Amino acid sequence: MATSIALTGIPASTPAPSLLLTVEEAAKQLRIGRTQMYQLVMTGTVRSVLIGRLRRVPIECLREYVTDLMAAEASQKTVA
Template sequence: MQRIADDRVVLTIEEAAQRLGIGRTTMYALVMSGEIRSVTIGRLRRVPVRCLTEYVNSLLADDTAATAA
């Protein structure tokens, strides 16, 4: 298993999936649907680390709202 450097600002789709502990196909689906934001650098698709944090925070907020209701 490859170790992801913690100081990087952007990750590949595969690295972002690994960071979240999900499959590559699921990660691609989340990026293509816009649920997880990504950027294009040249011809490469990259996921900013902060966008992973935003996604997880949105899941937590949704869960908190559903639990409160």
């Protein structure tokens, strides 16, 4: 039985990527602990949004955080 292919080239059975992640899901994406992720979110290091009483981390904010980490590391190498 063949899997149908959507117009984007992704199999139709593949779920769409989430735009918003729970803090726990964001921690798993970064492969860090839940407590450390909550600390990053609560200090504003990783931006998040509130939807009602639920805190969510936009996937773009995780990418932004990783980009900032890489830029900080690169600038430390040029100074040293």
